[in-house]
Amino acid sequence: MVTYVNFDTINALFFQWETSLKYISIDGDDVGRKITSCYLNNDEDKLHSVSKQLEESTKKIADLLLSRGFDVIFSAADGVVARTESDCNFEEIFLCICSCSSIGITFSAGVGTSLREAYIALLNSKSNGKNQLSHFDTLK
Secondary structure (H helix, E strand, O other), rough: OOOOOHHHHHHHHHHHHHHEEEEEEEEEEOOOHHHHHHOOOOOHHHHHHHHHHHHHHHHHHHHHHHOOEEEEEEEEEOEEEEEEEOOOOOOHHHHHHOOOOOOOEEEEEEOOOOOOHHHHHHHHHHOOOOOOOEHHHHHO
């Protein structure tokens, strides 16, 4: 028995799978300035406190995304990157992300179908006021 493979069908299925992935890139706003302030003010205690609070916030964000079915790719300092194949309401997730920080640090985020798109959308959020979510497919 000979089985024929229709490569157009395989390519279409692969493309559908590939484009169903969504990435989210999240980064704390103005964290570098807060850290710089600690150095310039020689404030060792505050630097330690900021570090601990950022660690806790980043863990909360990563845990939130994991609980929503995301795969966390990166989680360190003040940033988290994750991906999902599920349809989700990123606006709702972003509101939950915003509540993960108790230290007055806001977060910006970007969503796209690749790491590059999510990062470009994140840069858009940071360039247009911070503390917001941008979707790559809506950028002009």
